Structures are given as structure tokens and as C-alpha cells.
Amino acid sequence: MTDAPSDTPYADLGPDRILDAVESLGLASDGRVLSLNSYENRVYRIGIEGGPPLVAKFYRPGRWTDAAIAEEHAFSAELLAADLSVVAPIVHQGRTLHPFEGHRFALFPLRGGHAPELGDRAVLTHLGRVLGRMHAVGDGARFEHRGRIGIESHAEAPVDFLLEGHWIPPELEDNFATLADALVDAMDDAWARAGDVHELRLHGDCHPGNILWREHQAHFVDLDDCLSGPAVQDLWMLAGRREDSAAPLRWLLEGYEQFRRFDRRELHLVEVMRTLRLLHYNAWIARRWHDPAFPAAFPWFEAPRHWESVITQMQEQLAALHEPPPDPT
Template identity: 80%
Template sequence: MGAETPFADLDPDRILDAVESLGLQSDGRVLALNSYENRVYRIGMEQGPARVAKFYRPGRWTDEAIGEEHLFSAELKAADLSVVAPLEIRGRTLHPFQGHRFALFELRGGHAPEPGNREVLTHLGRVLGRMHAVGASGRFAHRGAIGIESHGEDPVHYLLENRWLPPELEGNFERLAEALFDAMDACYERAGDTTTLRLHGDCHPGNILWRDDQAHFVDLDDCLSGPAVQDLWMLAGRREDSREPWRWLLEGYETFRAFNRRELHLVEALRTLRLLHHNAWIARRWHDPAFPVAFPWFEAPRHWESVITQMQEQLAALQEPPPDPD
């Protein structure tokens, strides 16, 4: 299987053969679920509930890094947190099959939590406080950490070196990126020393299933090390509407774990890093046929004009005071 065509041989027969190689019996039904980085399928079973099979993108994570994701999920579940962790089958959670690596999960239903709702955000804060208490009890050895170099400078260099921007926008993009790096450095200086812990890493509402007035966290594929605020800021909304959401989140969070208010200086820096990293992520995956279909606007000049506008907005936001939830 060539690196340029990931998952090209992953047809329904191979998917079912992989699942049945674990001694399970499917009913032949395979439904692709929404996922770009990996391939995820709902598998009907002859006996018992349907399962979810997740096939990991070749070459992205080492087995050891995936193992840390699975162990972290298991630790969170053992702490009575509702995390959809991989199922252990035949003594392991990660399974090889004909050049692929996959894991099975329980199928969970639910919908994204309602943004701006006090009860919901306070509950999410409590859950994240408990999750971070577990995250702070150990360290990752094989997974990365969020930072300006890994999530900002490297993505910008990739986009420029591979000529993703229209030529007439490259100079403006590069100058803005340099200004953003300086402004983000200043944010990190204002935050001072922050505690690094194991995080969910991609804690946006789409990775939370809300059901029966509880949050069920899914997809720890991007778990990494970083400051606690990384798992909070995407739930608080945009800065102009975020004072009360921040108050509600931290009200719940600090029921279980103290929060360093200085980390709020990092919110706009982390938002900026997500913008840069996301665009480079799409560019790096463009050889995967799923990406041009999912992001048909990505190569259009209008998209890159929008990115530059967002960078300008972020440069202004990085100069402003941090959120004030008190």
C-alpha cells in the first residue's frame, strides 16, 4: 500500500475480514462514519451491539504513541469518566491486519453539547477538572506537546515551501506569520511558567457526545501534552461573548482542580496555532482522495485571502487583555 494513497485497499471486505480476525462475527453491514484523519466504520454484529472500527492513518503515529492514547483512555475510564476507550480483545487494544492497524470501540450515541448553556458548561468544566487530575498524574513519552514551533512555525514553513499560497499572497502571509510568532511569544511570556499535563488535545464540541445530561468524550487521537487551558478554550466561544462561559467552565473545573488564571493569556495564542496547524494539516493530507472532496475550496485564492484576514484578526486579538471570568 503506497503512502500516497492511504486506505486505498480498505474496502468493505477487508474491513470485515479485519474485524472477524479477532474472532468476532459481523452481520456484513459496514457504514462509514465521519472521519478524515483515520477511517472509522460502524460494524453490525451477529450477536450483541454494533461496534466502531477505527483504522489508524499509516505512518502518523508509532505503535507506542497509539498505545499511550489507549492507556490514557483506560486511565480516564478507570477514574469513572465517560470516555469511549478502545476495547481490549485477546489481551490488546491495537490490532494489526494486512498492513493496517485498527481498534474497536463501543458505539455511543449523542449530540454536541449546547454552547452557552450554564448547566452544560459547568458540567463540562467539572468533567475536565477530573480528566486533568488524571492527566497530571503521569506523562506521555511518545506523543508531542503543543507549542509555537510544532503548531505554528512548522505549519507555516510547510505551506510556504510547498507553494500552497497564491504567489501574490505569499509575502503578506509570511510577514503576518512572523508578527504572529512574536505576539504569541509575548503571550507565553505573560503567562509565565505553566504546568504541562496530558490533555484530550482536540476538545471541541464535536468530540463530545451529550446524552442524558452527561458528557461522553470521544476521539483522543490528538491527545498531547500542554497547559490545561488547551482543553477549555474551544468550549468558551469567541472572546467577545466568552466572559460568562469562562466563568461557568471554571466554576465547574475548580470543583476538582485549581486553574492557573495566568493561562488565560494563552487563549488567543492557542486559537492562532489551531488556525495555522489546521491549514497545514489539510495541505499535508491532500494526497488522500478524501481531502479534496471534503475541502474543495482549499486551493482557491479566496480561501487564502480569508486565512490572511483571520491572521490579521488574530494579530489584533493577541494584543488585547485575556478573558476575565471573575
């Protein structure tokens, strides 16, 4: 990850340039461009003459190297070849990543669906089966150019960025820093309790918004955050709130272990992963604040009330990290 963006990375990406990029591949658009919900990248539905619409994803400049994006695309292709339903980039003219006037983009088929019903045992068991199969594929090779999820990358570095950039209101800064240090220590202890955790290639951002549920099947989208880490990273977000997670985890694992064994020691990492997401998410918004889309989408980010809420969540996570892990038996 290079992560050296310009102040306005998409300022020149208007409708005409988007269509010019797509048509540079020899495709004829019908002139229709619809912006889809995405902040990290820019994603558009493009009408195509004589064919179904396509999705064009323009990668954030400076975030990933071409080699890292190639690994994302290759992983998607592996999963698709294993008969898993993922929305993989389209191979066009022998490649999936296309340069155009300082931008890089990929084309994807348009797929419909809705978020899965996570309170339904049959749904969660199905999701577990799919993730078990996905992880079996993910364990067959290793990423070389993509990152891994860990305390240093997803907690310590984000905390340093927020403190050094003075994103925390002055009256809350000491409390934030003290809690962050305590969280890192508690996460280190939890990771030690998990033991020698096995890492594999993951979806990486496996929340319900990245799963399309259609015709009783799960279709996984957006592998933009695929990375290496423990299997539990792709499971915990589907289990819901901490206090209600035992039964959902049990149902997920019922399906998962039909295809791959799950090391129960990784349950010590559920609250670690939840804490990492909290810290990484806030630093992500701060890192992207130069992009005009972010102040518009997150107008509350600089308000003291938001940071008071973050500190409350950090306190809750510190308590959770000292509790026994969820018991899905």
C-alpha cells in the same frame, strides 16, 4: 509522530477488507459496514451478529508509532478507571491495537448522543467539572511518545510547510509570511506573560464535536490528538467566540475548580491556542492533500478566496494577541 504517509493510504481498505480485519479477531459480522465521519483516520460502524454494533477505527499509516497509540489507549483506560465517561478502545484478546495486512485498527463501543449546548450555564459547569477531573488524572503521569502543543510545532512548522510547498497564492505569499512572523512574535510575548506554564496530559482536541451529550451527561470521544500542554487547551474551544467568551469561561471554571485549581495566567494563552489551531489546521489539510478524501471534502482549499480569508483571520488574531486576556471574574 512519524507522518510519512503513502500517496493513497486507504486505497486497499474496501468493505471486504474491513470486515476481514474485524473477523480476524474471531468476531462474526453481519456484513453491515457504515462509514462514519472521519478524515484523519477511517472509522466504520460494523454490525455484529448477536450483539450490538462496534466501531472500527483504522489508524492513518505513518502518523503515530505503536507506542504513541498505546499511550492514547492507556490514557483512555486511566480516565475510564477514574469513572470518567470516555469512549475507550475495547480490550480483545489481551490487546487494544490490532494489525491486519498493513493496517492497524482498534474496536470501540458504539455510543450515541449530540453536541452539548454551549450557551447553557449548567452544561458548561458540568463540562468544567468533567475536565477538572480529567486533568487531575492527566497530571498524574507524563506522555513519553506523544507530542506537545507549542508555537514551534503548531505554528512555525505549519507555516514553513505551507510556504515551502507553495500552497499560498503567489500574490498573497509575502503578506502571509509577514503576518506569520508577526504572529509568532506576538505568541511568544503572550506565552511569556503567562509565565512558567504547567503542562499535563490533555484530550488535545476538545471541541463540541468530540463530546456526546446524553441524559444530562458529557461523554468524551476521540483521544486521537491527546498530547501534552497547558490546561487551557482543553477549555478555550468550549468558550465560543472571543468577544463572548468571558461568561462561558467563568461557568467552565466554576465547575473545573471544584476538582482542580486553574492558573489564571493561562488565560494569556487563549488567543495563542486559537492562532495555533488556525495555522495547524490549514497545514494539516495541505499535508493530507494526497489522500483523495481531502480534495473531495475541502474543494475550496486551493482557491485564492480561502487564503484571503485565512489572512484576514491572521490579522484578527494579531490584534487579539495584543489585547488583554478574557476576564472570567
